[in-house]
Each structure stands twice: as structure tokens, then as C-alpha cells.
Amino acid sequence: AIPTTTRSTAAATVSPRGACRRTVTASASPRGDAEASSSSSTSPSSPPVHLRRRHALVALVAATVPPPSSPERASALPLAPLGEVKRVGGDKRTDLTAEKVRDQLERDLRDGQYFVTGNLTREIFADDCRFTDPTNDVVGLSRYLTALGLLFDPATSFVDLYDIKVTSPDTVEADWQLQGYLRFPWKPRVEPYTGHTVYSLDPESHLVRSQFQTWNISGAKAIAESFTPTTGPET
Template sequence: MLAQQRELQADADGVSSRRLVLVGMAGMAMAVGLPLASSWPAEALPLGPLGPVKRVGGEKLTGLGAEEVADILRRDLAVGQYFVTGDLTREIFADDCRFVDPTNDVSGLSKYLTALGVLFDPAYSKVELLGIRATGPRTVEADWRLGGYLVFPWNPKVEPFEGHTVYTLDESGLVAEQRQTWSISGATALAESFTPTFGPRRQLF
């Protein structure tokens, strides 16, 4: 029993040590002004300084139902590829919308768009929409696949993975929260984000 406890403690110490390394690497990225591309599971971190929350886009499209919002998001994902380009319909998102994924947690549409603009290389990154539907009066859910390259100096490659997004609408019908879960862990995402890629970039799927 004692040996088993010691083994469990050793495993815990190993995890703790690895986390310290990950935190240090993420800190270095933030220190040089790079947004965090990843972290570890279930501990989303705020993105680095991205400026104050400010109004973006035109007049907000309030009063839309979940089905109507789903139709707009379908275009934004399938055509606009907004996870890698930032080309989304700003008018359906609240300016203080919260964006959460396994690695980052940021409040503010303007901040989110700033982060997207300095993250993926849109020429070699792609979003494949697998499905989107309204699942309630104030919820829309989407399934998708994403892969590509980050614009960091060491040319990291993000191998294709699948994700699920839940959009929550507020009382006015605007998207108040976008929450993602992924088929890969945050640790895997971090490893990819700090792994150099050599040779020319190419389409991954």
C-alpha cells in the first residue's frame, strides 16, 4: 500500500514538473508578445494583452432566433473559415462575448479577433464544418475539423483535429459565449505549438 502511495506521489510530482515547464514556455511566448496558442487540459488561460474591449462591426442584429443565428454561423464557418481568418459576422456577437477553449479564455469580441489575426496562417489552414444546428431557444452547436500552421517564427504545424462549439445566446439573441471542446488535449496542442516544422507549408486536408 505504501509503495503504491509513493508511486502515485511520484506521478503527481511528474505532472507538476511538466506543468511548470509548460507555464515557463507559455510565459516566454507572452513575454515576446505572442498570444498563447495552447496550454493544458481544463485550465484555460487568459490571452496576453490584446487591448481593451471595444465595439466592432455595424448595428447589432438583435432579435434573431437560434435557427437564424445558426444559418449565419454556417456561412461564417464553412465559407468565412473564421477560426483561422477572423472573418465572422460581427453583428451577431455581443461586444463582451466570452470565448473559451481548452487553452484560452478571453472576453471581448475585439480581443478575440485580434488573437485570431496573429495565430493561424489562413493560406495553409482550414476549417471543415461537419454540422451545425440550433439545439435550444438560446443555443447553437457546431462540429468541425481544423488543421494548419501557426504564424509563429518556428513554423509550427497543427495536425487536423475535431472540435465541438456551443454558442449561447443572450436575451437579445446575440452570441454571449462561444465555448469549444477538442478531440486533442491541451498538452498535445501545446506540444504542437512549440514544435518547429521544416520544409514548405502544405494543405493538410
Template sequence: MIKKWYEMAKICCFNRASPAPPPLQFHSQVLKIAVSGVTELLRFFSLSQQTSILSGDIEKQNNEFTVSSVDDVLIIIKSDYDNAYFVTGNFTSSIYAEDCVFQDPTIKFSGRELYARNLKLLVPFFDRASIRLLKIEKDVESDTNFLRASWKLRTNLKLPWRPLIAIDGSTSYELDDDFKIIRHVESWNVSALEAVLQIFTFKFEKSGG
């Protein structure tokens, strides 16, 4: 883990010492190292929390809801935002297809159970977390059933240096003919690299005098 942090710092701070690679290649390299570093960092600090996090809560999210329209799904998603599902892990999993694709600027995977587990593993690291829904609406111009939500996320992380994560973003929800969500795609107002590097931002208190 220390080696990966060193590699990331070296790329970010000392890339002037040698010719810089093409921008896309450079950003991809730094992002890969940063995401790997974050993964190891969270794993290191999670210790034995994982067993208790994964038990119980996922099961109770699987309650079936009768959904017969896009409006029904919109109401349920809005309720999940009221429960701050991004930062609590409490979401209505039954409105998602089992193989739903989840994507944000840093990662892409499929499976609603994996998404639920990922949320539950992250929740213990959030401190004073909030996600505020700005608006949610149907995309009437799309040929497919689409919902789009705009939101503001703010949270500190329970790491020794208490970094602040601040992201304004939107989530697109694509529905199939049975009104199950098959794609959950986030867009952010910052790049993937900028978002990850927020975790490694240290703030120093100014001494009075």
C-alpha cells in the same frame, strides 16, 4: 523567451530525474509555461505587423443584422464558417454580446473586440489554413438557446520549422433572450497541453540514399 523554452523542455524531458508532481499540477505547470512561450514566440515574430492587422477589418465586421430567432443566428454562423472565420478573422461580430465569454482549453476571456483582435493577430501566422464545418445544429434538449458546431482545423504556422496544427473540435454558442451569443466555448479532441506542444513539434526530412 529562451529561458521559458528551456524551462518547458526541462519539465517535458527531464522530469524523471526527480519525483514527479501530481499529474494535474504537472500538466498545469507545463501548460502555463507552454502558453507563455507561445505568446512570446508569436510576439517576437509579429514585429511590426500588428498595426496593419488591427486597422480597418474589425470595423467592417460590425454591420448589424436583423436576428429574431435561433435559426437566424445559425445561418449567420454557418456563413462565418464558409468564410473560415477561425483562420481569416472575418466573422459577424454584431451577433455577439459585447461582453461575450470566449473559452477554449487553453484560455478564457470576455469581450468580442478582444476576440476580434486576437484573431487578427493570429491570422498572419497561418499557412495553408483550413477549417471545415462538419455540422451545426440546435441543441433542442437544452433549457437555453444553444447551437453546437463540429469542425476540423488544419494549418501550418509561419515559423521556421513550419509546425502543423491539427485539431478536431466543436464550438458551443449560448444565446440570450435577444439571440445574442453570450458564450463561445470550444472543445478539442486533444488536451490543451497536446495542442500547444504541436507548435513545438519539429519535423526532420529524411535524406535519400
């Protein structure tokens, strides 16, 4: 417990190499003189799973990079918990038309529920694909899949696809609704919200190079829901 004679401030930072760290400093208050400092080095080397997940969520929020207007910085400041960009899946499907890519994305969303399960067709996404939404900006397909594995409980989360269509030779767009629960001990519920996704395809390979989402809720509301405990789904 922090003594009543001190007050603390906390900040999470990301180094240029992608290592996320948390520092806490304390300064004396008018009620007394005290100084204290703490860093992540004092944490247990192997915290329980529920704490690792909570820390991962905090790191995801803290390491969120600036809006899409700064693509260089998005690449320079990777999200620390998500690891390096790795090649995933089989040989990339560079022979597909935009219509075929749309058809596969429709199956991945409607049947695979990939926003909450990660069950997407890896072969139609570039390994360095950029995934942007109001709360995160992730560069790398492997990182995105890791993030999905940390967040949603696929048994209690659902995606309802409204529509998906080709809107230009290199663009596919989708409208959908999502709701469910996150994988944390306090069982936070994600209330139903609607979203619009723009998939930008490489002009030559037609691999998905960018997935850009907008929601009908703010990023602040989404983050607040992530830290709001519930009793879990009704059984």
C-alpha cells in the same frame, strides 16, 4: 549566455490590470557563487516582428485563465497582448431568431473559415462575448479577433464544418475539423483535430454571449505543436 555557475528559473505572471511580465532570477549552484537578475525592462523597445509574435504566444499561454468554473477571474485577468474590449462591427442584430443565427454561423464557418481567418459576422456576437477552449479563455470579441490574427496562417489553414444545429431556444452547436499552420518563423503545424462548439445566445437579444469549444486533443498537445518547428507546407 548564463554562466555554468548559475541556474535560472523563469515565470510569467499577469497583474490584476492585465499587464503580462516575465521575470528571471538566478541563484548560485554548488559549482560556484553567482547571482543575476533580469526583467522584461532590459528587452529592446521594439523587437523584430517574429520575436513579438513569439512573445505574444508565450504570453497567451502564460496568461491563460482558469477553467470556465471561474468566470469572475476570467474577466479580472485579461490577456495582456490582446488589449481592451472594444466595440467592433456595425449595429448588433438583435432581431434574429436562433435559426437565423445558426445560418449566419454556418456561413461564417463554412465560407468565412473564421476560426483561422477571423472573418465572422461581428453583429451577431456581443462585444463582451466569452471565448473558451482548452488553451485559452478570452473575454471580449475584439480580443478574440486579435488572438486569431496572431495565430493562424489563413492561406494554409482550413476548417471543415461537419454539422451545425439549434439544440435549444438559446443554444447552437457545431462539429468541425481544423488543421493548418501558425504564423511563426518556425512554421508550426496544427495537425488535424476535431472540435465541438457550443454557442450560448442571450435569451432576449439572441446575440452570441459565449463560444465554448472542446477538442479531441488536450491543451498540452496543442501548445506543444505550437512550439514544434516544421519545414512548412509542401509546395
